[in-house]
Amino acid sequence: MVLALMLLWQTVMMAQDRFPRPEFESGYEYPEHQLPLQRAVWLEYVDVAVLIAALSVAAWLALKKRSRNGLVWLAVFSLAYFGFYREGCICSVGSVQNVALALFNGNYTIPLTALLFFIIPLVFALLFGRVFCAGVCPLGAIQELTGFSPVKLPRAVESVMAAIPFIYLALTVLFAATGSQFIICRYDPFVGIFRLDAPFTMIVFGILLLLAGIFINRPYCRYLCPYGVLLNLFSRFSWRHLSITPAECTECRLCEDSCPYDVILPPEKAEYAGDTTGSRKRFLIYLVLIPLFTAAGSVIFFNLAPALSKVNPDVKLAMEIREEVETGTEATSLAAVAFKESGSTEEELFTREMDVIKKFRKASPWAGAFLGLALGIGLVSLTIRSSRTGYSPHRGKCYSCGKCFRYCPVQVKKDKI
Amino acid sequence: MKNEKNIYQSRRDFVRKAGRVLVVAPLVAVPLALAKKTTASGYVWQIDPFKCTQCGQCKTHCVKTPSAVKCVHAYVMCGYCDLCGGYLRQGVKTISTGAENQLCPTGAIVRRFVEEPYFEYTIDEDLCDGCGKCVKGCKDFGNGSLYLQINQSLCDNCNECSIARSCPAQAISRVPADMQYIPKEREEGHS
Ligand code: SF4
Ligand code: SF4
Ligand code: SF4
Ligand code: SF4
Numbered sequence: 210m211v212l213a214l215m216l217l218w219q220t221v222m223m224a225q226d227r228f229p230r231p232e233f234e235s236g237y238e239y240p241e242h243q244l245p246l247q248r249a250v251w252l253e254y255v256d257v258a259v260l261i262a263a264l265s266v267a268a269w270l271a272l273k274k275r276s277r278n279g280l281v282w283l284a285v286f287s288l289a290y291f292g293f294y295r296e297g298c299i300c301s302v303g304s305v306q307n308v309a310l311a312l313f314n315g316n317y318t319i320p321l322t323a324l325l326f327f328i329i330p331l332v333f334a335l336l337f338g339r340v341f342c343a344g345v346c347p348l349g350a351i352q353e354l355t356g357f358s359p360v361k362l363p364r365a366v367e368s369v370m371a372a373i374p375f376i377y378l379a380l381t382v383l384f385a386a387t388g389s390q391f392i393i394c395r396y397d398p399f400v401g402i403f404r405l406d407a408p409f410t411m412i413v414f415g416i417l418l419l420l421a422g423i424f425i426n427r428p429y430c431r432y433l434c435p436y437g438v439l440l441n442l443f444s445r446f447s448w449r450h451l452s453i454t455p456a457e458c459t460e461c462r463l464c465e466d467s468c469p470y471d472v473i474l475p476p477e478k479a480e481y482a483g484d485t486t487g488s489r490k491r492f493l494i495y496l497v498l499i500p501l502f503t504a505a506g507s508v509i510f511f512n513l514a515p516a517l518s519k520v521n522p523d524v525k526l527a528m529e530i531r532e533e534v535e536t537g538t539e540a541t542s543l544a545a546v547a548f549k550e551s552g553s554t555e556e557e558l559f560t561r562e563m564d565v566i567k568k569f570r571k572a573s574p575w576a577g578a579f580l581g582l583a584l585g586i587g588l589v590s591l592t593i594r595s596s597r598t599g600y601s602p603h604r605g606k607c608y609s610c611g612k613c614f615r616y617c618p619v620q621v622k623k624d625k626i
Numbered sequence: 627m628k629n630e631k632n633i634y635q636s637r638r639d640f641v642r643k644a645g646r647v648l649v650v651a652p653l654v655a656v657p658l659a660l661a662k663k664t665t666a667s668g669y670v671w672q673i674d675p676f677k678c679t680q681c682g683q684c685k686t687h688c689v690k691t692p693s694a695v696k697c698v699h700a701y702v703m704c705g706y707c708d709l710c711g712g713y714l715r716q717g718v719k720t721i722s723t724g725a726e727n728q729l730c731p732t733g734a735i736v737r738r739f740v741e742e743p744y745f746e747y748t749i750d751e752d753l754c755d756g757c758g759k760c761v762k763g764c765k766d767f768g769n770g771s772l773y774l775q776i777n778q779s780l781c782d783n784c785n786e787c788s789i790a791r792s793c794p795a796q797a798i799s800r801v802p803a804d805m806q807y808i809p810k811e812r813e814e815g816h817s
Binding site: 227228229230231233234235237239240242243244245246247248250253296298299300303304306307308311312317318319320321322323324327328331332335390391394395400401404406407442443445446448522542543544545546547548550551596 | 635642645646648649650653656657659660663664665666667668669670677679681683689690691698701702703704705706707740741744746748749751767768769775777778779781782783784785786788791794795796800803806807809
């Protein structure tokens with residue numbers, strides 16, 4: 210490998226040594242090279258430490274201190290640190306891609322910091338709910354601080370839109386695992402705002418989202434964020450979770466409409482639930498449907514594989530070159546020109562293309578299966594009835610933002626101690 | 627009443643516990659699976675000068691303005707020519723430092739007389755915007771001693787370099803952080 214590289218260098222050099230290297234007589238010295246190094250690596254571990262500290266503070270503020278103001282200030286801090294200072298990179302949302310790439314790609318080794326950024330918020334979600342979203346995630350924070358007057362969307366719209374993150378997650382993992390693209394980074398609407406510098410369309414998209422977010426709070430979190438899907442799942446099984454009321458819920462209904470995301474669950478009493486045979490039947494039907502959906506999803510995605518593989522630059526280039534070979538229309542894209550200059554052969558390109566498509570064929574059915582499974586489980590969970598006393602937030606969907614706290618009139622009696 | 631509640635309660639507790647085990651499993655499995663595939667120091671993005679075709683995307687596609695990509699000079703390869711293909715516009719009538727003669731749109735290349743007949747060319751990185759015009763000129767007419775590199779102290783080290791995504795030559799890739807640059811010089815250890 211090294212030898213081949215040296216040989217390559219040698220040949221390239223030979224070709225370009227048009228002029229002999231001068232022999233200076235005046236004692237001329239070559240100037241110093243300016244190749245400044247990256248900021249020190251240990252600073253990235255400072256980021257990890259800040260992440261853990263911020264998550265701990267968020268958990269304490271949401272579960273113990275029950276301070277909405279505290280969470281807002283934490284969001285301000287996270288926005289300043291992870292957003293503007295670290296310029297939105299490194300972020301947990303994007304780390305999904307590094308993990309996918311590392312898991313499925315032989316020669317990529319994941320930076321430890323990226324792995325930690327992926328794992329730690331999930332661990333916290335499993336312990337305390339989505340405290341990461343409450344005040345640590347910079348994307349969440351910028352939306353949290355700009356969401357002023359929430360309006361409610363119809364339930365149907367809400368549940369259809371809520372499916373988008375699943376699709377986004379499936380595609381993200383698919384594209385990252387095949388080494389094609391990091392779509393979360395590419396279409397991150399706020400990173401341009403953090404950097405105060407981005408392509409025009411992304412700035413517009415970011416600002417539009419923030420404007421929409423004034424009324425439909427946290428639009429990115431609800432209808433796009435792929436990491437939110439994982440947090441949602443982990444948070445459902447959390448060990449502790451924020452509660453609306455500091456003590457016993459008196460079912461006064463004051464908090465019912467307080468959640469901007471409409472995720473407060475009303476009490477459900479078993480004895481009023483009425484006839485259960487209907488829902489039992491539906492439960493069983495949907496249960497049978499799960500494997501069907503899963504299979505259907507994987508078949509659909511298997512067939513979509515060639516189309517999906519077009520996001521890979523090798524595949525795109527190969528298509529263009531093939532068209533040139535077959536129809537004679539000259540391939541003029543920058544990539545095609547660069548390819549012709551590079552001296553690698555068409556066969557090499559086409560083998561690379563086949564490799565990528567093969568990878569897509571292998572990976573796409575899994576993405577489809579995941580979507581089918583998620584849909585199936587979602588339907589089943591609609592039919593499950595439970596008994597709940599008091600109002601409580603939906604553990605998966607609650608961002609632990611604490612906006613509902615001040616609606617609860619129940620006080621903890623001070624003289625209890 | 628109490629018993630009735632308990633059925634649901636215990637059922638829910640069971641589901642929660644089972645679910646917890648189910649989600650903890652991948653949480654433990656992922657780091658284990660990646661144990662051998664983790665680096666402590668990470669990566670930086672860098673241009674392979676031997677693949678780069680100076681297409682100009684480096685100037686426009688970096689998330690930073692001006693781009694983190696800068697021209698670098700491998701002095702040992704340079705011919706120190708009077709008629710420099712990287713410094714002068716093609717077909718100039720007079721060889722001079724006049725702005726109208728310079729190839730670099732920002733005037734970032736500094737020409738300095740060394741000794742007869744040699745001239746030294748250095749890059750003012752504050753002015754360079756990584757357009758690659760000089761690199762192309764040098765490659766086509768000179769020794770190819772000018773080349774583009776991502777300046778690591780300016781680069782944000784994006785999770786996915788946005789130039790890498792659009793680089794037509796696929797010249798930009800992750801390199802281990804202890805490498806940082808891909809120097810073009812022949813002589814080893816000279817950087
Ligand atoms: S849902 Fe996603 S974007 Fe929103 S706060 Fe949570 S992790 Fe961040
Ligand atoms: S803490 Fe949860 S339930 Fe309460 S307002 Fe925020 S998201 Fe809604
Ligand atoms: S985008 Fe690629 S080919 Fe174009 S100038 Fe940059 S490194 Fe060179
Ligand atoms: S990694 Fe980001 S900042 Fe660095 S060169 Fe690429 S686009 Fe520019």
